[in-house]
Amino acid sequence: MQRERTINRVLSAFFTVLSLAWVYPMFMILMNSLKDESSIGTSTAFELVGPQNAAGLANYVSALSKQGFASAFAYSLVITVTSVALILVCCSMCAWYVVRVNSRLCKGLYYLFVFSMVVPFQMLMFTLSNVADSMGLNTPFNICFIYLGFGAGLAVFMFAGFVKTIPLEIEEAATIDGCNPVQTFFHVVLPIMKPTYISVGILETMWVWNDYLLPYLVLDSTKYKTIPILIQYFRGGYGHVELGPMMACIMMVIVPIVVVYLVCQRYIISGVVSGAVKG
Amino acid sequence: MAQIVLKNIKKVYPNERGRRGLFGRRREEERKSNLEVTSEGVVAVQDFDLTVGDGEFVVLVGPSGCGKSTTLRMIAGLEDISSGDLLIDGRRVNDVAPKDRDIAMVFQSYALYPNMTVYENMAFTLKLKKVDPAEIDRKVRDAAETLGITPYLDRKPKALSGGQRQRVAIGRAIVRDPKVFLMDEPLSNLDAKLRNQMRAELIKLRHKVSGTFIYVTHDQTEAMTLGDRIVIMKDGYVQQIGTPQEVFNHPANLFVAGFIGMPQMNFFDAHLVHVGNEYHLETSDHDIALAPQTCNRLSESWVDGTSKVVAGVRPEQISLAREDDPDAISGTVEVSELMGSTVHVHVTVEGSELVLVIPTVDFEREGGSFADGERISFKFDQNAIHLFDKESGKNLVRS
Numbered sequence: 001m002q003r004e005r006t007i008n009r010v011l012s013a014f015f016t017v018l019s020l021a022w023v024y025p026m027f028m029i030l031m032n033s034l035k036d037e038s039s040i041g042t043s044t045a046f047e048l049v050g051p052q053n054a055a056g057l058a059n060y061v062s063a064l065s066k067q068g069f070a071s072a073f074a075y076s077l078v079i080t081v082t083s084v085a086l087i088l089v090c091c092s093m094c095a096w097y098v099v100r101v102n103s104r105l106c107k108g109l110y111y112l113f114v115f116s117m118v119v120p121f122q123m124l125m126f127t128l129s130n131v132a133d134s135m136g137l138n139t140p141f142n143i144c145f146i147y148l149g150f151g152a153g154l155a156v157f158m159f160a161g162f163v164k165t166i167p168l169e170i171e172e173a174a175t176i177d178g179c180n181p182v183q184t185f186f187h188v189v190l191p192i193m194k195p196t197y198i199s200v201g202i203l204e205t206m207w208v209w210n211d212y213l214l215p216y217l218v219l220d221s222t223k224y225k226t227i228p229i230l231i232q233y234f235r236g237g238y239g240h241v242e243l244g245p246m247m248a249c250i251m252m253v254i255v256p257i258v259v260v261y262l263v264c265q266r267y268i269i270s271g272v273v274s275g276a277v278k279g
Numbered sequence: 280m281a282q283i284v285l286k287n288i289k290k291v292y293p294n295e296r297g298r299r300g301l302f303g304r305r306r307e308e309e310r311k312s313n314l315e316v317t318s319e320g321v322v323a324v325q326d327f328d329l330t331v332g333d334g335e336f337v338v339l340v341g342p343s344g345c346g347k348s349t350t351l352r353m354i355a356g357l358e359d360i361s362s363g364d365l366l367i368d369g370r371r372v373n374d375v376a377p378k379d380r381d382i383a384m385v386f387q388s389y390a391l392y393p394n395m396t397v398y399e400n401m402a403f404t405l406k407l408k409k410v411d412p413a414e415i416d417r418k419v420r421d422a423a424e425t426l427g428i429t430p431y432l433d434r435k436p437k438a439l440s441g442g443q444r445q446r447v448a449i450g451r452a453i454v455r456d457p458k459v460f461l462m463d464e465p466l467s468n469l470d471a472k473l474r475n476q477m478r479a480e481l482i483k484l485r486h487k488v489s490g491t492f493i494y495v496t497h498d499q500t501e502a503m504t505l506g507d508r509i510v511i512m513k514d515g516y517v518q519q520i521g522t523p524q525e526v527f528n529h530p531a532n533l534f535v536a537g538f539i540g541m542p543q544m545n546f547f548d549a550h551l552v553h554v555g556n557e558y559h560l561e562t563s564d565h566d567i568a569l570a571p572q573t574c575n576r577l578s579e580s581w582v583d584g585t586s587k588v589v590a591g592v593r594p595e596q597i598s599l600a601r602e603d604d605p606d607a608i609s610g611t612v613e614v615s616e617l618m619g620s621t622v623h624v625h626v627t628v629e630g631s632e633l634v635l636v637i638p639t640v641d642f643e644r645e646g647g648s649f650a651d652g653e654r655i656s657f658k659f660d661q662n663a664i665h666l667f668d669k670e671s672g673k674n675l676v677r678s
Contacts, residue, residue, distance in 0.1 A: 170392060173451075176384050192394060
């Protein structure tokens with residue numbers, strides 16, 4: 001008992017320090033986004049906001065008025081929403097099929113999906129950007145198919161893990177009640193999988209929203225900029241960087257993802273299936 | 280209501296021999312059970328012939344792995360039928376989808392939809408059939424009333440107890456007003472007390488709801504109390520089909536005799552000897568003359584030569600006797616278990632163990648107690664003896 005308490009204390013202290021270390025950079029970005037640009041230098045970057053260097057919301061105004069901010073935000077939003085929606089719908093159906101049919105082909109397909117998780121993006125990025133160009137996938141509306149491919153590994157893996165825990169009898173009951181497979185999926189399986197949808201949704205949203213390399217390589221960056229690409233454009237010529245507006249921009253793009261996380265995490269509840277069958 | 284005919288139904292799971300999983304693991308199923316393995320595969324059910332009459336309640340019973348659930352799932356359409364014909368009201372339904380067979384099924388694990396309320400669970404099938412909402416409401420409320428679950432209509436399944444959930448599952452079946460109710464061990468997940476209560480309610484329900492019932496259980500008490508007829512299965516084969524009375528009083532073979540009855544029938548090896556017009560059972564220490572009726576049947580059916588038999592006597596048909604009674608057999612008490620109204624006494628006689636069920640009143644009247652190691656005398660009626668062929672296990676005197 002005593003020993004357990006000590007361990008708990010040590011762990012609490014350790015994780016507190018760790019989380020502070022993670023929060024600190026974000027806190028500094030917030031501080032710097034409120035500072036006057038001349039006070040963001042190598043020596044002054046870590047100072048807190050005070051009367052001597054406060055710039056109010058000037059950096060935010062400047063970031064918002066930056067050319068292309070609104071369109072970049074819109075492109076990021078479109079890409080994220082369509083990609084995540086596509087990943088959720090296609091991968092959950094695929095995982096359900098793979099688990100329930102369980103033929104040799106399905107098993108092979110499943111291992112292929114899992115294998116795709118361990119292939120690093122850097123290994124195939126150049127061939128991919130060529131393929132994307134030749135297939136016309138280099139627009140913000142088509143890039144979601146590339147995201148579907150990259151996101152499928154993790155999503156199918158997570159969905160398949162969950163589908164295995166759904167008792168088969170529930171689906172058999174639906175069959176007897178008169179559902180065809182599509183109805184069984186949408187009326188019975190999908191509602192049961194809600195917690196997994198949310199977990200996968202959060203992970204994929206964070207990844208797609210923050211992704212820099214894929215859109216940078218695939219999209220025609222003169223026409224389409226996403227938020228992470230736009231942030232690069234705060235670097236002017238001759239090595240000049242508009243640090244204040246850049247920090248403000250970073251703060252603004254963090255907000256949606258934090259909101260998504262906070263809203264969704266309430267719904268991640270375990271034991272949604274409890275009560276369906278004995279146990 | 281409907282008549283169901285199963286003609287020579289067979290179920291074979293295709294052979295997995297030689298097919299190995301990714302890591303060279305063999306499928307487990309083949310080794311686990313006593314099911315027959317042919318070149319086609321593992322035979323789960325074979326030679327299944329049964330006609331279930333309109334409105335009849337038939338119980339399939341047997342130990343696990345005997346093929347009873349497989350048979351039920353074939354009737355439901357959840358498993359393909361390998362060969363044979365399944366007819367519901369004269370229509371061959373082998374290849375008809377489950378939803379078009381006009382059946383309802385209750386599962387052992389309830390299988391309620393966790394995301395829907397009780398009301399929605401029950402209304403779901405009717406909604407899919409696009410029944411008028413007012414009609415759905417009436418049917419659901421009627422069924423809920425019958426089953427006493429009206430107060431829980433707005434709850435989700437997780438907020439219900441096991442018994443209530445099973446009622447909802449039954450409710451889901453009865454709102455459809457199906458021709459056939461299929462029940463796959465619906466009471467197995469309930470605790471003993473609730474099971475008894477639900478069993479009684481099922482009997483009542485059966486009179487309220489018109490429909491043909493096929494019920495699967497491994498519990499012989501349920502089979503005996505619920506069924507109009509019982510189908511006893513083992514290793515994929517039907518062992519006997521008959522009314523509860525028939526299978527209890529005239530078991531077709533050793534397996535049925537041992538399976539039906541609690542505690543199970545006592546068996547002992549003996550030699551059957553033909554002396555004049557009489558038949559005797561001989562064991563190493565005893566010589567038991569058989570009843571004239573039994574002798575008559577034996578003279579018709581029994582072929583001399585196979586004298587090795589297994590004799591069976593139900594524990595309830597053995598009573599205590601005085602030591603000086605000429606028919607008395609004596610044995611040593613191993614254990615006695617007081618069950619309340621009866622005492623189960625385990626006795627060893629000539630190396631084999633017998634169980635006697637003695638009503639507590641008799642036991643008190645005798646004024647004795649059954650101490651371990653005590654010698655007691657008992658006897659049984661000649662008519663109580665069942666005779667089975669030692670080799671084939673078949674009942675030798677079954678009419």
